[in-house]
Each structure stands twice: as structure tokens, then as C-alpha cells.
Amino acid sequence: MDRYAVFGNPIEHSKSPLIHTLFAKQTQQVIEYGRQQPDSNGFNDAINAFFTEGFIGANVTSPFKLDAFRFADELTPRARAAEAVNTLYKRQDGSILGDNTDGAGLVQDLQRLWGELNGKRLLLIGAGGATRGVILPLLTAKVQNIHIANRTASKAQQLADRFKKEGVITASGFNDLPEIQFDLIVNCTSSSLDGGLPEITPSIFINASYAYDMTYKAQATSFMVWAQECTPSIRTADGLGMLVGQAAESFYVWRKVRPKIEPIIEIVREML
Structure with a gap:
């Protein structure tokens, strides 16, 4: 099973695990998605261990988007323009792609x-x-x-x-x-x-x-x-639709499948 997580500090409030679990169910993908909360200066150690343990991809939120930008081996044009990364993906050759889907x-x-x-x-x-x-x-x-x-x-x-x-x-x-x-x-x-x-x-x-x-x-x-x-x-x-939309774009980067976001927006909004 492919494993993913969102990195942030604090992170317990994050809707990302819910959203990506709903995406996976909708698109019939089998994934595991969790949360990671490194210390404020511990992102590099945490993300290195994360990928070494076999995880495939990560979402990154405050305060680690610049750390993720510096960590990536290669950046998409939109990540380079943003000077921040919210999506990391370990490719088959082992290199880490940094993207920004915001x-x-x-x-x-x-x-x-x-x-x-x-x-x-x-x-x-x-x-x-x-x-x-x-x-x-x-x-x-x-x-x-x-x-x-x-x-x-x-x-x-x-x-x-x-x-x-x-x-x-x-x-x-x-x-x-x-x-x-x-x-x-x-x-x-x-x-x-x-x-x-x-x-x-x-x-x-x-x-x-x-x-x-x-x-x-x-x-x-x-x-x-x-x-x-x-x-x-x-x-x-x-901005709830933006939140779900950037998550859907991350999901596409990892899975090459585009989920339908409107049903997910409705579900998440009901839970606010």
C-alpha cells in the first residue's frame, strides 16, 4: 500500500488526511495517509526518515514550505515561482520532485x-x-x-x-x-x-x-x-474549495488520477 502524510506544526487540525482518504475512496485507489509533526527545526531529518521508510509522497504546510522547497531535488516551474513547496513526490529513480499546487x-x-x-x-x-x-x-x-x-x-x-x-x-x-x-x-x-x-x-x-x-x-x-x-x-x-482543489492537484501528481472535488467540498464543509 502506498503511504503519504502531511507535514506541519501544528498539524492536528489538518483536513488533509480526511480529504485524501475521500479522494482515494472516490477514485478506487488504495492508500494510507497520516500526519507528521516535526519540531520547528526538524523537517529535514523527519522527511529523510519518511522517504527512507518507504513513503511515496507528502503534503507540506506551515511552517515547512520553504524547507521543502530547499529539500527537493527538482522543482516544477510553479514551485520555483512560488519559492515554496507544498507537495513532495518520490519518483521511481529515487529523486524527490517538489511542486506547489496552491x-x-x-x-x-x-x-x-x-x-x-x-x-x-x-x-x-x-x-x-x-x-x-x-x-x-x-x-x-x-x-x-x-x-x-x-x-x-x-x-x-x-x-x-x-x-x-x-x-x-x-x-x-x-x-x-x-x-x-x-x-x-x-x-x-x-x-x-x-x-x-x-x-x-x-x-x-x-x-x-x-x-x-x-x-x-x-x-x-x-x-x-x-x-x-x-x-x-x-x-x-x-477558501475551502481552494484547500480541496490544491489537495486534488497533489493527488494527481502522485496518482495520475483527478478526483471530483465538489462532492468532497460538500462533505468537508458539513464537518466544519
Whole structure:
């Protein structure tokens, strides 16, 4: 039986074992999937032992995505662009492939919810690792342009400069947003986890059609509520579909089978 696990610290809250077990049942695959919680500085020892013991692949979450990026023998283009790895796969020759499926998970969920992204004008709030991991897949999906807004404008500009050869991408601080309209706004910060909001003007929602929060909860997140208060006609969604989507992409990397994500999203949401 092929064995997999998710690495993180803390990790007991992770939905990955449930999601991948459901994927396996749906696609008639036989796998075992568990959790691994190394010490904060113990990732390399833990992952080496993991693969030595015969495990095939791993998902990697906070705080180990950079460690996994450095550990991999080879990186996919999207992992290289993200400068982080959330999926490791031991190939038949023994080498370790590092991939990042976060951006694919976001793009697939946005398309599932609201159709193609071609021509859309996007605002990404925040300039951390979550943002960096999704820019290339979004540009590859042929969005018209991306604007990154961050509390520290220079950090947003660094990200924009990094990807400017891939598409139209601009940046600013929260307080000096350009006077342009956005079709889709994505909150890439973790502000909603404790009921907070990004410190950005509510005018961003004027004429916007969609607002997406990468975090997720049993009820609407604070960002989703705020967006609808500002623009009642706006359509909102949380990041549960992104979570399941990135997991499905990892499952495909390992098993070469694509699970159907909508039934799994429904099951996981009922358990929140």
C-alpha cells in the first residue's frame, strides 16, 4: 500500500488526511495517509526518515514550505515561482520532485465558482507567501491584470517586479491604491481567522463582481461579510474549495488520477 502524510506544526487540525482518504475512496485507489509533526527545526531529518521508510509522497504546510522547497531535488516551474513547496513526490529513480499546487487550487476553485478568468481585473490583498504562490497560475489563466496591495508597499512592489515578465501586474500600499476598478478581489491575508479585516478602503468593492477569502470557516468569514455590506450584489466565497482543489492537484501528481472535488467540498464543509 502506498503511504503519504502531511507535514506541519501544528498539524492536528489538518483536513488533509480526511480529504485524501475521500479522494482515494472516490477514485478506487488504495492508500494510507497520516500526519507528521516535526519540531520547528526538524523537517529535514523527519522527511529523510519518511522517504527512507518507504513513503511515496507528502503534503507540506506551515511552517515547512520553504524547507521543502530547499529539500527537493527538482522543482516544477510553479514551485520555483512560488519559492515554496507544498507537495513532495518520490519518483521511481529515487529523486524527490517538489511542486506547489496552491495556485492551481485557487484557479480551479475560481473557475468552478464563477467561470473563466480570462480578461478579469484582479486585486490581491497581501504580499506574503500565499500571494506569491498564486500569481503565476493566475497570470497563466489569462487574467487581464493583477494589482497587489499590501500594508508595506515595497513588499508588494517586489512581488510585482518578480512577475512582470509574465503579465500585467502592478502594486501599491493599502493607502495609495490606483483609481481603477476590479472584477475580482482575493483576500490573501489571514485576517479573517480571528474575525479581523485587512486595513484597506472599502471602495475596492465598488463595481466588483466577486470577493474571495483564502481562509474558511463554518460560517461566512469577516471578509465575505464586509464585502457584501459594501456591495450587496457581490458574490463571495471562502477558501475551502481552494484547500480541496490544491489537495486534488497533489493527488494527481502522485496518482495520475483527478478526483471530483465538489462532492468532497460538500462533505468537508458539513464537518466544519
